[in-house]
Amino acid sequence: MQQLRLTRTRRAALIGLAGVLAVSLTACAESKRDEAGGGGTGGTMVFGDTGNPKMFDPVFNDDGETFRITRQMLDTLIQNKQGTAELEPSLATKWESSNDGKTWTFTLKQGVKFSDGTDFNADAVCYNFDRWYNMKGAAAQSQMIYYGDVFEGFAKNEGDAGGDPVYKNCEAKDPSTAVINLNKAKGAFPAAFTLPSFAMQSPTAMKQHDADKVTQSGDSFTYSDYAYKFVTGTGPFKFDSWDQGKGEITLVRNDSSYAPAKLDKLVFKVIPDENARKQALKAGDIQGYDFPAPADYGLLRNEGEQVLIRPSFNVLYLGINQSGNPKLKDVRVRQALAYGINREQFVKSKLAEGSEVATEFVPKAISGYTDDVTKYPYDPAKAKQLLAEAGASNLTLKFYYPTEVTRPYMPNPADTFTSISEDLKNIGITIQPVAEPWNGGYKDDVQKFGKQDLHLLGWTGDYNDAGNFVGTFFGREKKEFGFNNPELFNALAAADASPAGDAHAKAYQGVNKQIMDYLPAIPIAYPTPAIVVGPKIKGVVASPLTDERFNNVTIG
Amino acid sequence: MLRFLVRRVLQAIPTLLILSILVFAWLRSLPGGPAAALLGDKATPEKIASLNHVLGLDQPIILQYFKFLGRAVTGDFGNSLVSAQPVMSEIGTFLPATIELGLSAMIIAIVLGVPFGYLAARYRGGVPDNIIIVLTLVGVAVPVFFLGYTMQDLLAAPLGLPSQGRQAPGIDATSITNFAILDGIMTSEWDAVWDAIKHLILPAFALATIPLAVITRITRASVLDVFNEDFLRTANSKGLTQSVIRRRHVLRNALLPVVTTIGLQTGALLGGAVLTERVFNFRGLGFLLAEGIERRDYPRLQALLLFGALVYVLVNMLVDISYGIIDPRVRVR
Numbered sequence: 001m002q003q004l005r006l007t008r009t010r011r012a013a014l015i016g017l018a019g020v021l022a023v024s025l026t027a028c029a030e031s032k033r034d035e036a037g038g039g040g041t042g043g044t045m046v047f048g049d050t051g052n053p054k055m056f057d058p059v060f061n062d063d064g065e066t067f068r069i070t071r072q073m074l075d076t077l078i079q080n081k082q083g084t085a086e087l088e089p090s091l092a093t094k095w096e097s098s099n100d101g102k103t104w105t106f107t108l109k110q111g112v113k114f115s116d117g118t119d120f121n122a123d124a125v126c127y128n129f130d131r132w133y134n135m136k137g138a139a140a141q142s143q144m145i146y147y148g149d150v151f152e153g154f155a156k157n158e159g160d161a162g163g164d165p166v167y168k169n170c171e172a173k174d175p176s177t178a179v180i181n182l183n184k185a186k187g188a189f190p191a192a193f194t195l196p197s198f199a200m201q202s203p204t205a206m207k208q209h210d211a212d213k214v215t216q217s218g219d220s221f222t223y224s225d226y227a228y229k230f231v232t233g234t235g236p237f238k239f240d241s242w243d244q245g246k247g248e249i250t251l252v253r254n255d256s257s258y259a260p261a262k263l264d265k266l267v268f269k270v271i272p273d274e275n276a277r278k279q280a281l282k283a284g285d286i287q288g289y290d291f292p293a294p295a296d297y298g299l300l301r302n303e304g305e306q307v308l309i310r311p312s313f314n315v316l317y318l319g320i321n322q323s324g325n326p327k328l329k330d331v332r333v334r335q336a337l338a339y340g341i342n343r344e345q346f347v348k349s350k351l352a353e354g355s356e357v358a359t360e361f362v363p364k365a366i367s368g369y370t371d372d373v374t375k376y377p378y379d380p381a382k383a384k385q386l387l388a389e390a391g392a393s394n395l396t397l398k399f400y401y402p403t404e405v406t407r408p409y410m411p412n413p414a415d416t417f418t419s420i421s422e423d424l425k426n427i428g429i430t431i432q433p434v435a436e437p438w439n440g441g442y443k444d445d446v447q448k449f450g451k452q453d454l455h456l457l458g459w460t461g462d463y464n465d466a467g468n469f470v471g472t473f474f475g476r477e478k479k480e481f482g483f484n485n486p487e488l489f490n491a492l493a494a495a496d497a498s499p500a501g502d503a504h505a506k507a508y509q510g511v512n513k514q515i516m517d518y519l520p521a522i523p524i525a526y527p528t529p530a531i532v533v534g535p536k537i538k539g540v541v542a543s544p545l546t547d548e549r550f551n552n553v554t555i556g
Numbered sequence: 557m558l559r560f561l562v563r564r565v566l567q568a569i570p571t572l573l574i575l576s577i578l579v580f581a582w583l584r585s586l587p588g589g590p591a592a593a594l595l596g597d598k599a600t601p602e603k604i605a606s607l608n609h610v611l612g613l614d615q616p617i618i619l620q621y622f623k624f625l626g627r628a629v630t631g632d633f634g635n636s637l638v639s640a641q642p643v644m645s646e647i648g649t650f651l652p653a654t655i656e657l658g659l660s661a662m663i664i665a666i667v668l669g670v671p672f673g674y675l676a677a678r679y680r681g682g683v684p685d686n687i688i689i690v691l692t693l694v695g696v697a698v699p700v701f702f703l704g705y706t707m708q709d710l711l712a713a714p715l716g717l718p719s720q721g722r723q724a725p726g727i728d729a730t731s732i733t734n735f736a737i738l739d740g741i742m743t744s745e746w747d748a749v750w751d752a753i754k755h756l757i758l759p760a761f762a763l764a765t766i767p768l769a770v771i772t773r774i775t776r777a778s779v780l781d782v783f784n785e786d787f788l789r790t791a792n793s794k795g796l797t798q799s800v801i802r803r804r805h806v807l808r809n810a811l812l813p814v815v816t817t818i819g820l821q822t823g824a825l826l827g828g829a830v831l832t833e834r835v836f837n838f839r840g841l842g843f844l845l846a847e848g849i850e851r852r853d854y855p856r857l858q859a860l861l862l863f864g865a866l867v868y869v870l871v872n873m874l875v876d877i878s879y880g881i882i883d884p885r886v887r888v889r
Binding site: 022025026028029030031032046051052054055062063138139142145148149159216217218219220221222223227243244245246247267269271272273275276279280283285286407436437438439440441443444447448459460472479 | 586587588589590592593595596597598599600601603606607609610611612613620623624627632634635636637638639640641646649650653705708712718719720721722723724725730731732734738739741742743744745834835836837839843846847852854855
């Protein structure tokens, strides 16, 4: 016991030792401050992200947090006009399709260079398209989500989910004319060319850093250095650094761009907790963040922050599975459900400012939306009557809803479930609630196994094409909805194949009418997410597609 | 001593092995999976099945486990599915933050908890005792995240303390070891040292509440036990001064259960760190774990959970060693 007792001298010696240690540490490393240097007078904006990006090669990505960053560095051929879903020129000044929709000719902007000095021209365009089409390896192909959606197949499909490729080849007619040839027409074009995954990247940089190398070992993927450090485009910013420990991605102005940013630096800081983002904005650590909680709008505005409401590009629907309960095959029962739900009140009391009642399955910003559809205003008496006519007055339905999740179209699933099921109980339907975690059974049970009678789900659009909504939902027989209606399937296929422009919009207007008569599910609302920026930030325009580009942002 | 250490390390191997099986099976028995998380909102069942095939997650689980084990013994725990970084390097990057936070929390808990416990015992039944008992009850009962949010809203602004993150955005501190304070000292960036300390205060106190309350109560109980011992009467009758009695006889003898508690609480700290780090956006292992669970990041979770278990085993070993130092009756063999 004695040996441990610290005598006064020992104690002094220990303190001395600690001091010496501290002094010796002091000298042992050099400060690296101010080496990078901001430079310029444009200032820095720090934006709060909700999650980590995966890496920065957009073709292997499909998540919003990655795209938020890549769209500041990389340009697409066509882009969405700020604040809308309308198309406008970007790297292509003009685009046109042949009558059969199989050939797309792009006239390219001249004198544009990638930030590594490589020329942007028709060869570079073709290099990008050919790169996607010829991508090798099941690992790489499995990560090309949007390519798979839009172009359907590869030169050689190596996964088990590939189909016949839509893409045929690309010709560089002259340096400023690129022609994309397709095997079949597709309604997704030209809007799909705005997808961040299809942004143009420097062929030189991709070759130099082996961009296509995606390897898979065990249950994980490894990407090449290109995807982490060397992504090279023509955009207003270019990549500077990614500090994983701090969760900070730094971009700097790309001075060699044809339209450089006004800011010197743009930093994305990952803050997954919603409240922590709010705190950071209050403290001035960040100058903006995405998806503020609707309950905070008032508070944020009181403090002088700008809450910018995005035009809706979402739809929330009540799914109906006709194979679940045979009564649901009767259109009168489905109509009764529609008449029985007080959507007006739900939207007003439960959803964020700016949200609207949905009248069909595409939001208003989409071409193909029409006001001329059968509507089902709240009318519980009529609902009861329809149920009685169909002999379904004692209907019992299994109503599935997700937990542990918020989606842009469904900020609070439990609340949504409660509102809707109360309405349905009022018209005499017995509800058996089934709550399951989103990524923990819900999606499987609802979409793969079709265990439900009713369920909540929705969609956020990727680009301005009605097929991206209704084609995805009702284009073929699916477990989720459990119906087989060849007439509807054919109409959707025909609309998808109709030539771009007015004919395309008309065709989808017809389909939307048809859907609202057949009523395979019930559209509930067009919810609106928001984005918040600090009082001094100018030039952020809220986009329906969350396509906010910070090139014009200034701090005033 | 050496034999003891070697034996304990060898004993840890089967423990970790069994745990790895449990973790592996448990993760895969959770509904959902990494493919659904990776592919996002719009994943179709076909795409999920295809990705599961690419990742080998459709193979028999025994086969998957042995493949995992084969790589793990070479130190390869795979890449995180969220960040695509090797999970071992992720742990290396995020561990310093958790050590800083955990160490600060434990220092707070010990420096305050032991005197509080002693005080409560000394004035047993009196006002200090009652106040301390009530406070410890509150300390154990209040959830960390609630306390964290409350501190952010009520304390941060009046005290001028940052409510989230590890460093002020404009500080531009040089990062060498990822230990913010140590880096600041090494590079003589004293403002960065001060900044890092300020960022630690609120989360460290939030994380410290539970261990603080537990240590206080154990110290109190343990000191009360010693007060009733015969040797204390002897010491008193020998005419030793009160300060010598307190230091040498009471505290020393009361410390054994306290040290055990400190060890257990240190091991359990990672649990509290998950919430604290999330609330304060303090980027450490808990932060990494929370993100991994949301995204069903098998490789990261496997590595982190095993790492947590390893820490627990090591802390227990340290506790056992410290017994021998505090109490010579417990000899380490």
